[in-house]
Amino acid sequence: MKPGIGISDENRKIVADQLAILLADEFILYTKTLNAHWNLVGPDFHSVHVYFEELYGQSAEILDSVAERIRQLGHFAPAKLKNYLQMSHLTEQYEGGNDSLSLIRYLLQDHESIIEFIRGNINTFADQHKDAGTSDYVTQLMEQHEKIAWMLRAHVQ
Known part of the structure; x- marks a missing residue:
C-alpha cells in the first residue's frame, strides 16, 4: 500500500533515491569509523578508542533512521x-596512518562531505519535491554531522 502523505509518487521516488545515496554514504x-576504532594506535589509544566507539554507535543510529525515512516514503x-x-560519494580507500590525528582527519573529511551533500538537498526536498518532512x-541530521565535525576538527587544530 502506497503512503497517502501528500507527496506525489514521482517526488517520493526522487527523494528516496537521494536518501539511498545518503544511506550509502552513512x-x-x-x-570507516569501525576501522578507526579497531586499528587505532598511539599514546592516546584508550581515550580515542572510546571516542570512536561513541562515534560508530551514533553512526549506527543514523543509518537506521535514514533507512526508516526511506521506508516512510x-x-x-x-x-x-x-x-x-557504487552509490556513495565517499571512498573506502585509506592510505594514512593509524594514529589518532590521521584517523580523525580521515573521518572529518567524510563528515564534511556528508554535510555538503545534505545541505545541497534541504531546499530541493522542500521546494521542488514538496517534502518538508524529509x-x-x-x-537535523546535518546538525548532528556538524557537531561531530566540530569535535573532530577540535582534535586536529
Whole structure:
C-alpha cells in the first residue's frame, strides 16, 4: 500500500533515491569509523578508542533512521554493500596512518562531505519535491554531522 502523505509518487521516488545515496554514504562512514576504532594506535589509544566507539554507535543510529525515512516514503532501503560502494560519494580507500590525528582527519573529511551533500538537498526536498518532512529530517541530521565535525576538527587544530 502506497503512503497517502501528500507527496506525489514521482517526488517520493526522487527523494528516496537521494536518501539511498545518503544511506550509502552513512554506511561507508560507519565502516570507516569501525576501522578507526579497531586499528587505532598511539599514546592516546584508550581515550580515542572510546571516542570512536561513541562515534560508530551514533553512526549506527543514523543509518537506521535514514533507512526508516526511506521506508516512510514507501520505498525499500538498499542493503547491499556492492550498491553502497557504487552509490556513495565517499571512498573506502585509506592510505594514512593509524594514529589518532590521521584517523580523525580521515573521518572529518567524510563528515564534511556528508554535510555538503545534505545541505545541497534541504531546499530541493522542500521546494521542488514538496517534502518538508524529509527536509526537516535531513536538516537535523546535518546538525548532528556538524557537531561531530566540530569535535573532530577540535582534535586536529
